[in-house]
Structures are given as structure tokens and as C-alpha cells.
Amino acid sequence: MSESRNRPIGVAFLLAQLGAHAAGRFAARVAELGLSPADVGLLRMIAFQPGRSQQSLAADLGVVPSRVTAMLDPLDRAGLVERRRSAGDRRNHELHLTAEGTRVMEDVKRTAMAHEADLTSCLSPDQRGQLLALLELVADDQGLTPGVHPGYRRS
Amino acid sequence: MSESRNRPIGVAFLLAQLGAHAAGRFAARVAELGLSPADVGLLRMIAFQPGRSQQSLAADLGVVPSRVTAMLDPLDRAGLVERRRSAGDRRNHELHLTAEGTRVMEDVKRTAMAHEADLTSCLSPDQRGQLLALLELVADDQGLTPGVHPGYRRS
DNA sequence: TATTGTTATACTCTATAACTATA
DNA sequence: TATAGTTATAGAGTATAACAATA
Structure with a gap:
């Protein structure tokens, strides 16, 4: 509780904490569609490149x-x-994707937008833009691939 | 790869992506000390409140x-x-904590500082301060407890 | 002989429940 | 009878290895 008085919280810890929070909230939302975050990732990759093989996905x-x-x-x-x-x-x-799969991905898209809106609701449009820019800066510097969530695999 | 052209990346996704990245990097660093992130969390809680019981920890x-x-x-x-x-x-x-445990926590502290420095090395001091402030704003708004990493448990 | 995808097996992580020792 | 901690057991999740079909 008063832990914050003792130990300065840094950017790295806040990112890990907020990242886990954001991921957890997203998981809860898509669970209502009967999907796991991993399911969503798989569906997105197939939607983006239809016809790909399981090997390439792996x-x-x-x-x-x-x-x-x-x-x-x-x-x-x-x-x-x-x-x-x-x-x-x-x-x-x-x-x-089947027709049903395509329809479900529309639901996922709406879910993701609601998720984004909820998470940034405390920020002004200006602040949101600043945060987005700073996060993109760090993500790029750290060599993260846009749109690819690393899970917790190899660094 | 060219996925970013199709789909706008939002704050929520970047947070989840960077959070997983930061957590993974930290895990790799403390693994060199023979510890898991969960170990570190446990040691920190004991260091902060010596004498606590296992029940309270749970x-x-x-x-x-x-x-x-x-x-x-x-x-x-x-x-x-x-x-x-x-x-x-x-x-x-x-x-x-034993004397050895206290010593190891000093190593962990140094590791965490190196981790923070690496993750924010692309930012100016000004930018780093802005990012920190914005992340704290969101974390506070989302009701996150300072210093407590939620793992991926209950939202 | 090599490759795509599947099945079988084992290992890790975590929770539930039974147990012990105290109270 | 209730509580702190431990041990035993079972269930998810994930990797390795053996396998069948195709090349």
C-alpha cells in the first residue's frame, strides 16, 4: 500500500503492470465472444493472409x-x-476464415475499440496522442514488430 | 510486417505488447541471478514487511x-x-530475508535500474518524464495498486 | 529421404482437497 | 472446532518425439 513511498516506480514496471492489466481486460472482453487472446491472434493472422499454412503460422x-x-x-x-x-x-x-469467422472478427474489432476507449478515457485527445507517440518510440527502439504480441516467449 | 498499414495500433495494444516485452526482458535479467519474476515479487514483499505470514502473502x-x-x-x-x-x-x-537474501535484493535493485535505463534509453529526460506521468495517470485511473504486478489473474 | 500436419507422451504450473500441528 | 502450513492429487497448458500421408 504505502510501498510507493519507499520505492520509485519506473517506466519499465508501469509498462509491465499496465500491459498485464490491458491484456487481462482484453481477455475478459473477448471471453464473452467465446475466444481467448491467442484465438484472436490466430484469427487475425489468418484474416490478414488467407491461405497460409500451419507451418508458417507456427x-x-x-x-x-x-x-x-x-x-x-x-x-x-x-x-x-x-x-x-x-x-x-x-x-x-x-x-x-469462414463467413462466421469473418463476422466474429467484426465483433472482435468493435470489442478492441471499446477496450481502447475505456483504457484511455482519462486522457485528453492531446495526451492520448502524446502517449501513443512515446509508446511507439520505445516500441520501435526495442525492435518490436508492429501488431505482433510476443506473449512471453523468447526475448 | 505491413500489418501496421492495415490496422491502426492503439494505446491498449502497445501497452500489452510493451508490457510483455518489458516483463520478458526483466525475467531474462533476473534469471541470471537464479530468480524468476515471481521470486522477486515474493522477496520484495518479505523485505518490505518482514515477519509476515504465508497466509497474508497468499x-x-x-x-x-x-x-x-x-x-x-x-x-x-x-x-x-x-x-x-x-x-x-x-x-x-x-x-x-536472510543476510544472503538481502544481498541478492541489492543485485535485483541494480538489475531493475539497468532494465529501466535500457528500456528508456531512446527517450530524452523530458520525454521520459512525460511518459511516466501519462502512465501513472492511466494506472491510477484504472485502479492499479502502486507496486503490485497483477500477473494475469482476476481483472 | 524430406516435409506437413497429427497423435502420443511427458513435463510444468497451478488449484483443490486431505492431512498435521497447533490453537 | 477452527486455523497455518504442508502434502497429495488432478487438471490445464505446452513441448518433444513418434507417426501417417504426401512429395
Whole structure:
């Protein structure tokens, strides 16, 4: 409680704390759509590059291919993604969103906007712009890929 | 890669991304001291309030008492914390840092300062102050307790 | 023989519940 | 009977390795 008097809180700690908070809130919101944050990440990657293979997904996510199989199974069963055998190389699955999957991603987009609005509601438009710029500065300096959430994997 | 062209990146996502990055980097740093971030959190709480019980720790952390036992065991074996039977109520363990534990916490403090410096090295002192102020504004508005990292538990 | 995706297995993390020793 | 801490057990999550189909 009075811990803050003793120890100066730095940018690094605040980022970790607020980041976990933001991620937790987002998880709670998309849970109402029946999705986990990992599900959302997977759906976004498929929406952005339809037809990609599970191997390429595994490589980009930094996880093992068997993990992608396990993550994809429920989304497939729920009718949000479709695995199509590639005509050219029948070992491949070409991944696509279904119509339902596309609709769900619209819900996710609305959810993300509400999340953003809630998190920054205490800031003036000016302050929000400043914060965004400073965060982008640090993210860029730290070599983070835009739009790719690292989870907690390899640094 | 060119994802950023399509989808505007917001404050919420950047916070989650940078927060995970900062947490991961910190984890890598303290791993060199043989500690996990959870270990550090536990040591900090004991350092701040010596003599506290495992129950109070469990309550503050939002975890179950048996979890505290499991987290404490390696720190005890490593000689960083000491469990002293309370004289007043012999069911209790009063938790204290050992001399070695106190020394390790000095290392942790140096590590945290290096971490902070690295993460904000691209900012001018002015920018760093602005970022700190804006993050504190949001953290306060979101009801976050100073100095307490929520992990990914209950929102 | 190499590669895509799947299945089987093992390991880690965490929670629930049963247990002990005190009170 | 209730409480502090421990131990035992079970469930998620994730990685490694063996496997089947295709190239």
C-alpha cells in the first residue's frame, strides 16, 4: 500500500503492470465472444493472409507446429476457420476464415475499440496522442514488430 | 510486417505488447541471478514487511496458500528466506530475508535500474518524464495498486 | 529421404482437497 | 472446532518425439 513511498516506480514496471492489466481486460472482453487472446491472434493472422499454412503460422508465432494444431482444432470445430487441402501440395492445409469467422472478427474489432476507449478515457485527445507517440518510440527502439504480441516467449 | 498499414495500433495494444516485452526482458535479467519474476515479487514483499505470514502473502498475491509454500520452498533451500516459527502462535511462520537474501535484493535493485535505463534509453529526460506521468495517470485511473504486478489473474 | 500436419507422451504450473500441528 | 502450513492429487497448458500421408 504505502510501498510507493519507499520505492520509485519506473517506466519499465508501469509498462509491465499496465500491459498485464490491458491484456487481462482484453481477455475478459473477448471471453464473452467465446475466444481467448491467442484465438484472436490466430484469427487475425489468418484474416490478414488467407491461405497460409500451419507451418508458417507456427514460425511467425514462435511455437511448435503441434501447438498450432491444438489451437486450430477448437476454432475449426466452432466453424470459424476452414482447413482446405492445398491442390498444389496435398500435404498443406490452406487456412481461411469462414463467413462466421469473418463476422466474429467484426465483433472482435468493435470489442478492441471499446477496450481502447475505456483504457484511455482519462486522457485528453492531446495526451492520448502524446502517449501513443512515446509508446511507439520505445516500441520501435526495442525492435518490436508492429501488431505482433510476443506473449512471453523468447526475448 | 505491413500489418501496421492495415490496422491502426492503439494505446491498449502497445501497452500489452510493451508490457510483455518489458516483463520478458526483466525475467531474462533476473534469471541470471537464479530468480524468476515471481521470486522477486515474493522477496520484495518479505523485505518490505518482514515477519509476515504465508497466509497474508497468499491473500495479497491472490493465490492459494499451498502455492506460497511451493514458491517459498526453493527460496528457503537457497538460503534467501527464513521461516521462523512464531513464538506467539506456533502455527505461524514469520518470514524474513536472510543476510544472503538481502544481498541478492541489492543485485535485483541494480538489475531493475539497468532494465529501466535500457528500456528508456531512446527517450530524452523530458520525454521520459512525460511518459511516466501519462502512465501513472492511466494506472491510477484504472485502479492499479502502486507496486503490485497483477500477473494475469482476476481483472 | 524430406516435409506437413497429427497423435502420443511427458513435463510444468497451478488449484483443490486431505492431512498435521497447533490453537 | 477452527486455523497455518504442508502434502497429495488432478487438471490445464505446452513441448518433444513418434507417426501417417504426401512429395
